[in-house]
Amino acid sequence: MNVAVHKDALLKKRAELEETAGLKPLSDSMEHNNGRQGDMADQASGNNEVHIHLRLKQTDAKILQAIDEALMRIEKGTFGICRDCGEPIAGARLNAIPWTRVCITCKEKQKA
Numbered sequence: 001m002n003v004a005v006h007k008d009a010l011l012k013k014r015a016e017l018e019e020t021a022g023l024k025p026l027s028d029s030m031e032h033n034n035g036r037q038g039d040m041a042d043q044a045s046g047n048n049e050v051h052i053h054l055r056l057k058q059t060d061a062k063i064l065q066a067i068d069e070a071l072m073r074i075e076k077g078t079f080g081i082c083r084d085c086g087e088p089i090a091g092a093r094l095n096a097i098p099w100t101r102v103c104i105t106c107k108e109k110q111k112a
Contacts, residue, residue: 001080001091006098007071013098014067017060066099082106
C-alpha cells in the first residue's frame with residue numbers, strides 16, 4: 001500500500017471541500033427565502049433548497065472530519081487498518097474512499 005498516494009488524495013479532497021464550502025453561504029439562501037416572494041410552490045421550493053444546502057454542508061463537514069482523522073492515522077501508522085476488526089482494508093476500498101475507517105466486511109455488518 002502506497003500511503004503517500006492516499007495522503008495526496010486526502011489532501012486534495014480536503015482542499016476541494018474547503019474551496020466549495022464558501023461558494024454559496026447558507027445565509028444567502030435563507031435571506032432569499034425570507035422575502036416571501038412568489039406563490040406557495042415557489043416558497044416550498046426555496047425552503048427545500050435551504051434544506052438540501054444544509055444537508056450538503058453537514059455531509060461535507062463529516063467528510064472533512066473523517067479526512068483529518070485519516071491523516072492522523074497516517075501519522076500514527078495505523079492507516080489502512082480496520083477500526084472494528086483490526087484487519088487490513090482492501091486497497092480498492094482505500095482508493096475509492098481513502099478516509100474510510102472500516103473494511104467492507106465490517107461496513108456491511110453495520111448496515112445489517
